[in-house]
Amino acid sequence: MLFYVLKRIIYICCILVVMSMLVFAITQILPGNVARMILGQFATEESIRAIEEKLRLNDPLVVQYWRWASSLLSGDLGESLIMEHPIAPLLSTALKRSAILAFMSFFFVTVVGIGLGVVAALKQNRPTDHAVSIFTYLGISVPEFFWGIVVIIFLARYIDWLPSSGYEPLSAGFWNWLSHLILPVATLTFALIAHVSRLTRSCMLETLRSPYVTAARAKGLPERVVLVRHALRNALLPTITILAVDLGWLFGGVVVVETVFAFPGLGRLLMFSIERHDLPLMQVSLLLITAVYSLSNLVADLLYTYFNPKIRYERSAD
């Protein structure tokens, strides 16, 4: 098991290195004249030369990459072009805020998603089941930014104690902090519940039909014990896979939801850097988001392997 974990960690490190090359190649090599891309089409010759000086864009590409990669590794994340401010503190604040969003959403997706799935399984084919089905189906039929918009329109209009944008740190008061999180978290959660609850529902249905559940009931165990300790435990295994996929997906969805709710997290920072052509910030943000995504996929993979002893070798590419 330990060997497997080590192998996966090494694999992830390789992926990160290649990823950094890819990010660098696409953002700094592909556009051709990087200075012109940063400054826009109406830049003067002078300002182009100034930027080229500053970013040392005339060095051979490999040298540029090496310089960038080695300074990243030594902890120097560079400086934002637009804000003229070191990137590292910007990133760490943004990352913390996005992490709060992501983890809260993940928590609710797990709890509510599994809960709804179980309820739907228990009341199979009755109105409750169909209601849950439709409710979750809506969540995946429309892009999450639209749900954010809908939520803002209806909730913020009629319930004005829920702010629809921005962020307050904990130091400004617990409710203040929480109220800014509620809408973005709700939007993210709604978008992801469908898969989790559908899978939980079908797994529960299968498990409930199995011999050992019948045996448990025949033993005279209270229904609750049968459900939780026997049925649910076994039904949850495939759900972990989906949750793993969702965790990764959250990091993509976070970009859009943060834009809708003007939430100052990593996604918003990334969009800012793209809109303003802030190359250093863009590169590091992209790399960071992707690294976090890979790491969370790794954690999910490892958790799944831990819970399912049948799978101890590499994921089959199927």
Added chain:
Amino acid sequence: MSRRGVPLNLIAGGAIVAVIVTAAIIGPIIAPYPYDEFHANARFQPPNPPYWFGTDEFGRDIFSRVLTGTRLSLFIGVLATAISLVLGIPLGLVAGYYRGRIDEMIMRTMDLFMSFPPIILGLLILAVTPPSIWKTSGAVGLVYVPIMVRLIRSVTLDLMEEEFILAARARGERTIYILASEILPNAWPPIIVEGSLRITFAILLGAALSFLGMGAQPPSSDWGLMISAARPYLLIAPWIALAPGLAMCIAVIGINLVGDGLREILDPRLRHRWRA
């Protein structure tokens, strides 16, 4: 859930998709107003004739804009899916057929691309060049190539076990022939099902990219762009955002239903209908 053998899904979904496709094709012609025509004296009108979905901040008719936008969203969805198939099918076939080193290489590369969250990969590709709808379609297509490769590779792997493939190889047929005329024709059912569902994902991803400013540009009436532009006016004129959103919802649900229906028809036949 069937009527005369055709799933209900397919009928309902098919009806919706037919409407959408019609709107895409003749939309700009039957639209009551050009999508970019200002009506300065009728700004922020709520839905009422003659502006069925109301007007926006420039007085443009939302109904016409949604109608013309159908074409754009469908375009991105279909083109992106087509790109992912054109690139994914050959790669998947080759990986599944040859196995070994080539398979490893291809799948490792696909794994690398799948290590990026989809939106991020799209943003990465589009961030460094002036945006356009063609580029957005291309980026979304590229994002979905790995998934297609995986699917086709696994279908190919399954098919390689069949006797008629063995027979073809024993006959000494060339690889290209085997791939194109023996394997591919039998691989269509899962490709069709996956492809149709992929179109919905492509539409949603394309809309997200347009929403973020990386897709269609103003004054285009792409649905994602419309929703993004509607943000300052959400509280005074919510219809500007709701109309395109609802249109997207209906389109995606329709295509999903068709995909589900297709899967119901094609799945049982997957295992039993080989063309030898």
